[in-house]
Amino acid sequence: DVKVTQSSRYLVKRTGEKVFLECVQDMDHENMFWYRQDPGLGLRLIYFSYDVKMKEKGDIPEGYSVSREKKERFSLILESASTNQTSMYLCASSLIRRSSGANVLTFGAGSRLTVL
Amino acid sequence: EDQVTQSPEALRLQEGESSSLNCSYTVSGLRGLFWYRQDPGKGPEFLFTLYSAGEEKEKERLKATLTKKESFLHITAPKPEDSATYLCAVQAAFNKFYFGSGTKLNVKP
Numbered sequence: 138d139v140k141v142t143q144s145s146r147y148l149v150k151r152t153g154e155k156v157f158l159e160c161v162q163d164m165d166h167e168n169m170f171w172y173r174q175d176p177g178l179g180l181r182l183i184y185f186s187y188d189v190k191m192k193e194k195g196d197i198p199e200g201y202s203v204s205r206e207k208k209e210r211f212s213l214i215l216e217s218a219s220t221n222q223t224s225m226y227l228c229a230s231s232l233i234r235r236s237s238g239a240n241v242l243t244f245g246a247g248s249r250l251t252v253l
Numbered sequence: 254e255d256q257v258t259q260s261p262e263a264l265r266l267q268e269g270e271s272s273s274l275n276c277s278y279t280v281s282g283l284r285g286l287f288w289y290r291q292d293p294g295k296g297p298e299f300l301f302t303l304y305s306a307g308e309e310k311e312k313e314r315l316k317a318t319l320t321k322k323e324s325f326l327h328i329t330a331p332k333p334e335d336s337a338t339y340l341c342a343v344q345a346a347f348n349k350f351y352f353g354s355g356t357k358l359n360v361k362p
Binding site for chain 1 (some may be wrong): 273295297298299342348350353
């Protein structure tokens, strides 16, 4: 089974701090994604990457940046954390299935970030 | 506008009381529709992929069906361990995913 590992399950940070959320997948998937999940708003895409050193903005990239130096690792960076970034952050990966066109997303366990 | 709507938002069932969850979608160029289960404080866990209208998939007490406008997740004789939030997602062209807000299912013993 594909495993997507998020290094931190729970974090508490102060406003203005720089925050790193790390995600590693172990099955050579090409695509990696960062979502945030908030009650009533569902999952919203922050950034995604389809290759090493490549990144694309999602629906809500403001206040975030990402890094993908290696294929298996995708990091989400909050340059200066704010209280409205308190949320559950979910990393996901997918393998391009060229025959079907459908891409199953495999999620990590999530990182619950609280910004005080 | 591409979007996914799930209903109901919450559903309370007695153990053994069968029911269905709905996922309505308007998406251009559907590549696939996905159902996930999410337990509190955890990431979504993949259940099913449906590719085309008329397709059905089953897993234990769960059965997913797909039409051109909606999908249903049927739960037959649910047990308390089926309690979770069920998420629906659709994949459109260019690897774009749209998620519903989920249905929170609570099965009472």
